[in-house]
């Protein structure tokens with residue numbers, strides 16, 4: 612029986628697309644659904660182009676358990692957060708214990724927590740004159756960026772790097788490793 616995954620995204624969705632491509636020939640893992648909380652998100656167009664069903668939802672539906680109902684109706688086994696910006700409520704964490712995986716564009720525990728996402732992270736890395744940064748893939752609990760880390764990879768940050776340079780280096784690692792780490796987490 613193949614495992615169904617749902618991908619939550621609030622932004623462009625480049626990781627979501629990369630994950631769909633990676634599992635497109637898989638008989639063990641099936642990307643069944645995209646879920647989005649931002650009507651302006653680029654992932655909406657990607658879902659259409661990739662022919663992946665997409666569900667838009669709001670905070671009330673997230674908190675009330677409606678989203679869990681949708682995931683259960685679609686027989687979702689694992690939840691992937693790929694550029695998803697809201698804190699995951701307890702009802703979702705309890706419905707998918709140790710089966711929710713997030714990617715964060717920094718070497719947690721550094722540059723994590725509420726408000727630390729996307730360009731805010733990369734600006735902080737440059738402002739802090741860090742000599743390296745990286746990506747962290749972790750299990751999700753009800754606290755921002757605090758779940759068990761399952762993978763990290765790093766890259767050098769040069770004194771001349773701008774936040775957008777740092778972001779680009781991170782994206783290369785994300786697209787390379789995120790699908791493989793998901794596969795290993797699910798299939799062991």
Ligand code: GRF
Nearest residue numbers: 622623624625626694715716
């Ligand atoms: C990624 O950098 C990810 O680490 C972070 O949000 C960004 C999403 O990028 N959590 P995309 O929407 O997948 O292009």
